[in-house]
Amino acid sequence: YNYTYMYPNERKLEDETCKSALYDINDITEIKVLNVYPNVSYANNLRNWMNQYGAFNGNQLIKVDIVSIENFNANPYSYLKTSGKWNYDVIVFGFADCNSNKDLSVQAAEATKEFLDRGHSAIFGHDTITKGCGNHVNFISLKDYVALDMTNPDTNVQGTKVKIRKKGIFTQ
Numbered sequence: 104y105n106y107t108y109m110y111p112n113e114r115k116l117e118d119e120t121c122k123s124a125l126y127d128i129n130d131i132t133e134i135k136v137l138n139v140y141p142n143v144s145y146a147n148n149l150r151n152w153m154n155q156y157g158a159f160n161g162n163q164l165i166k167v168d169i170v171s172i173e174n175f176n177a178n179p180y181s182y183l184k185t186s187g188k189w190n191y192d193v194i195v196f197g198f199a200d201c202n203s204n205k206d207l208s209v210q211a212a213e214a215t216k217e218f219l220d221r222g223h224s225a226i227f228g229h230d231t232i233t234k235g236c237g238n239h240v241n242f243i244s245l246k247d248y249v250a251l252d253m254t255n256p257d258t259n260v261q262g263t264k265v266k267i268r269k270k271g272i273f274t275q
Contacts, residue, residue, distance in 0.1 A: 131164060133165075135166050135190065135193075136149070136195055137191045140169060141199045141204075150168075153165045172202075176207060179208075179214035189221065191223065194224075196228055197228020197229060198228040202228070202231050202239065208241060209241055212245060215245060227245070232251055
């Protein structure tokens with residue numbers, strides 16, 4: 104469980120910063136996911152996919168709510184929190200080419216940082232944290248959470264390494 108995974112051959116490398124205790128999938132009753140998608144017709148398919156494949160032992164463990172990035176950007180905390188309590192375990196961003204040229208707002212990026220700092224997880228689809236596709240400066244502000252090096256001015260974040268910073272049932 105202490106690994107960095109290499110793509111495409113899925114080779115595991117020892118990694119002392121990526122640790123997780125063993126867990127029993129039978130102990131998990133629900134995983135709540137917020138899918139923040141660019142407002143294009145095909146980009147909110149995560150919920151349909153999870154409804155089809157997110158079951159374990161006959162139980163639908165993965166519950167997905169969807170919100171367009173425009174609505175999330177306007178008031179992220181109205182989706183993320185209720186009465187000071189976090190509503191989700193994971194936020195999933197993206198799943199559209201160039202993320203339909205949509206970036207997070209400053210407020211949404213700050214809310215996402217707080218969400219991650221409080222121990223929750225995020226999955227960033229392709230073309231979210233990128234200097235290409237419209238230079239998503241607010242998504243780029245989250246680069247350290249996924250250990251992306253954005254120092255190359257021509258970076259369009261294409262590579263062969265993925266680092267899982269916090270392991271959990273959904274991210275594994």
